[in-house]
Amino acid sequence: MQWNSLVTQLFGPYHGMREDEDFLQGEVIFDGEPVAVIGTTNHAPIGVRLALAQARVVLDTVSQHPGRPILLLIDTQGQQLRRRDELLGINRAMAHLGASIDLARRRGHRVIGLVYDQALSGGFITSGLIADACYALPDAEIRVMRIPAMARVTKLPEEKLTALSQSNPVFAPGVQNYVAMGGVRSLWKGDLQACLREALAHAPTEDQRARDGAERGGRRLAASVVQRVLDAA
Amino acid sequence: MISYAECSARERLALLLDPGSFHEWLPPSERVMSPHLAQLGVPSAFDDGVAVGRALLDGRSVFVAAQEGAFMGGGVGEVHGAKLVGLMQRALRDRPAAVLLLAESGGVRLHEANAGLIAVSEVMRALLDVRAAGIPVLVLIGGANGCFGGMGIVARCTDHIVMSDVGRLAMSGPEVIEASHGVDEFDSRDRALVWRTTGGKHRWLTGDCDALVEDDVAAFRAAAVAAIGASKPFTLAALEQEHALLTQRLHALDTADTTDRDEAELLWSALGIADAPQVGELSVDAVRALRTI
Numbered sequence: 234m235q236w237n238s239l240v241t242q243l244f245g246p247y248h249g250m251r252e253d254e255d256f257l258q259g260e261v262i263f264d265g266e267p268v269a270v271i272g273t274t275n276h277a278p279i280g281v282r283l284a285l286a287q288a289r290v291v292l293d294t295v296s297q298h299p300g301r302p303i304l305l306l307i308d309t310q311g312q313q314l315r316r317r318d319e320l321l322g323i324n325r326a327m328a329h330l331g332a333s334i335d336l337a338r339r340r341g342h343r344v345i346g347l348v349y350d351q352a353l354s355g356g357f358i359t360s361g362l363i364a365d366a367c368y369a370l371p372d373a374e375i376r377v378m379r380i381p382a383m384a385r386v387t388k389l390p391e392e393k394l395t396a397l398s399q400s401n402p403v404f405a406p407g408v409q410n411y412v413a414m415g416g417v418r419s420l421w422k423g424d425l426q427a428c429l430r431e432a433l434a435h436a437p438t439e440d441q442r443a444r445d446g447a448e449r450g451g452r453r454l455a456a457s458v459v460q461r462v463l464d465a466a
Numbered sequence: 467m468i469s470y471a472e473c474s475a476r477e478r479l480a481l482l483l484d485p486g487s488f489h490e491w492l493p494p495s496e497r498v499m500s501p502h503l504a505q506l507g508v509p510s511a512f513d514d515g516v517a518v519g520r521a522l523l524d525g526r527s528v529f530v531a532a533q534e535g536a537f538m539g540g541g542v543g544e545v546h547g548a549k550l551v552g553l554m555q556r557a558l559r560d561r562p563a564a565v566l567l568l569a570e571s572g573g574v575r576l577h578e579a580n581a582g583l584i585a586v587s588e589v590m591r592a593l594l595d596v597r598a599a600g601i602p603v604l605v606l607i608g609g610a611n612g613c614f615g616g617m618g619i620v621a622r623c624t625d626h627i628v629m630s631d632v633g634r635l636a637m638s639g640p641e642v643i644e645a646s647h648g649v650d651e652f653d654s655r656d657r658a659l660v661w662r663t664t665g666g667k668h669r670w671l672t673g674d675c676d677a678l679v680e681d682d683v684a685a686f687r688a689a690a691v692a693a694i695g696a697s698k699p700f701t702l703a704a705l706e707q708e709h710a711l712l713t714q715r716l717h718a719l720d721t722a723d724t725t726d727r728d729e730a731e732l733l734w735s736a737l738g739i740a741d742a743p744q745v746g747e748l749s750v751d752a753v754r755a756l757r758t759i
Contacts, residue, residue: 280718288709312756314643316652320663320729322674322717324637328622328638330701335594354574354583355637358616362587373670385645388574391507403502403581416584442584443548452467452581454501455548455588461498462518462552463559465491 234370235302236274236306239349242425256286257306257350279356280313287360290420290445291333295340298458302343302433305360311378312355331359338365338438346434347421348373348408360462366418366436368428370409375417376406402451413451470608471632472551475517475532480569481683482690483530484612491556492549496719500543504579511537518553524691529557532568535611537671541575547585554592558599558602565596565693567605567624572639573615582617586616594700602626602697602716606686608633612664615639626696627675628689629666630682631750635674636664658746662730667745671734672715673759680750685717711759 236257240248245265250259250270255277259270271290272292277283287305294301312323338344346361348369354377361367369375377383380398384391394404402410411417418436419430446452468481479488481488492498494512498539503510515537521530530615531553531556550567573581575713596603603624607613612634613621621627629635630724640654653659662668670678677693679685698704718736719729738758745753 251716281712285509285709285712285716288705292702292705292709309494312637314638314646315718316640316643316663317729319636319638319643320668320733321651321719322622322669322672322712324635325622325639325674326619326712328619329591329705330592331619332623332704335591336700336702336705342627355615355619358583358587358590359619362584363591375580377574377583378576382642382645383576383579386642389508393506397505401505404579411584412582414580414584416580416587426585440588442588443551446584452544452584455551455581455585456549458492458498458545458710459552459555462491462558464550 234349234372236272236308236349237349240270243429256283258290260331267298269298270303270304270306272308274308276308276310276351278310280315281321281323281326281328284323284330288330288333291337295337295342299326300341302345303337304429305344305364307346307347307348307352307357307361308350309352309356310324311353327355327359329444331363334359334363335395343433343436345429346386348375348417354378361407362416364462365438366394366432367416368419369411369417370419371408373408375408375411376404410451413446413449415446415449415452418445469681470683470686471550471610471681473683474536475534475568475570478683479517479521479530479532482526482568482687484522488519488530489495489521489600490517490519490553491560492518497538498545500578502543502546502581506577512544514549515540516546518549523566523694526563528564529553529562530566530567530568530693535609538575538577540571540609541577542573542582542589543575543578543585544581544585545573547582547589550589551592552597554589557596557601559688561601562699565601565603566690567603569605569607569613569617569621570609570611571613571615571617572611573617576713578646586620590623593620597625597700600695600697600699600719601697604628604690604693604696606688606690607635608681612636617709625698628677628679628686628693628694629669630679630686631666632681633666634661634664637671650683662728662746668730669752670753671739671745671757673711678750678754
């Protein structure tokens with residue numbers, strides 16, 4: 234879905250959000266209350282610049298608007314694959330974004346992630362995956378790496394990975410699999426305003442994803458292994 | 467002098483911690499293994515590539531995890547990640563003096579793609595909980611596989627990073643960048659370039675790591691002992707300071723003429739480091755003295 238159509242459905246035609254070089258930002262009104270919206274579009278690769286741009290708005294929201302909810306709109310092809318970004322410490326910039334979101338959560342801001350188009354690994358791990366809870370639209374796509382690149386790195390045949398990605402939630406890019414594994418809390422279908430309202434009211438502030446993954450059958454071991462470490466003599 | 471890079475994860479634990487003090491949780495004898503690798507025809511490991519437990523460091527109680535780079539490059543899968551999360555949650559409950567992470571990882575284990583990605587983010591959140599509780603988390607980076615991908619982000623979420631000059635800390639590996647944008651973007655076989663971009667000396671000069679040591683287990687131990695009380699809580703003021711530093715760095719190369727110049731050397735020069743072109747040749751001791759921030 235186009236970001237403009239999405240925010241129009243969520244916040245009406247006068248939402249006031251703007252796009253600046255793949256970066257989305259706005260202060261919208263939802264159910265009479267202000268919400269800070271931060272996002273990316275055009276499958277933007279997240280490099281140092283975009284990580285810092287997002288962190289800036291998070292920190293401004295924390296300092297100027299204590300408690301204001303934050304909605305993260307996610308559409309990214311993953312981290313920027315450039316040498317200069319590595320030189321400049323892209324991992325540090327991403328950690329900074331993640332830590333800024335984490336600070337907001339600890340100070341009582343609700344932080345909701347929504348994958349509205351595409352999410353890949355590095356661009357996702359310090360946005361939607363570090364929010365209180367992450368949601369997705371049914372047509373969105375989440376994956377770690379495209380299959381040809383994955384075949385090259387793992388040295389497994391591309392055909393084998395393609396076949397597995399049809400059936401195995403661990404490989405398949407569909408968002409439904411992320412729901413089954415607990416990484417996505419639920420899919421937003423139908424009345425998007427009702428979905429956001431529910432998320433703002435009920436998204437857990439504790440990390441429940443391993444438990445959800447076990448209950449939903451998509452990630453059977455994570456929660457029990459955590460518990461075994463806690464219980465080990 | 468024993469090379470940290472050449473040690474296995476378990477050798478590091480044996481040599482770095484107080485002798486005989488490491489007590490492992492879910493040791494290999496319990497065979498807590500990946501549920502995903504067998505169907506790919508890939509061998510599993512009885513510890514899924516990470517050892518976790520408690521130990522003493524200079525007489526103080528610490529929790530520790532060591533990733534084994536020889537198993538799937540230290541990649542984080544469902545079980546590997548859950549062991550790290552369990553360790554962090556246990557630290558939150560039992561409050562050791564510190565948590566040590568002997569990181570060696572390519573990041574998400576691609577063989578468990580989606581489960582690995584979620585696992586790394588769970589590690590990150592659990593680690594941030596430990597930090598928020600005032601328990602310092604230290605990471606040591608000096609293995610041959612470096613610390614990349616999601617684990618490169620996790621490392622930067624800790625209180626204190628110790629690196630050797632042969633250690634590497636980054637996001638995407640040079641091979642991945644070269645495969646994506648060509649050899650002119652990043653020549654992964656140019657070892658000097660790889661280390662100028664991701665290596666311990668560079669990370670030290672830019673302040674991306676907190677201690678630079680020789681590739682020596684005893685040096686890593688000494689640096690860990692020195693940092694054991696180094697809790698640095700994430701506050702709004704601290705994050706604003708971090709933001710200013712990263713913003714300034716982002717613009718450091720904007721005005722420089724990078725034609726035929728090495729960008730790492732330009733960045734070091736911009737940071738006020740004298741003799742930037744010599745850094746690659748200098749000893750660890752000499753580089754340690756050059757830092758300006």
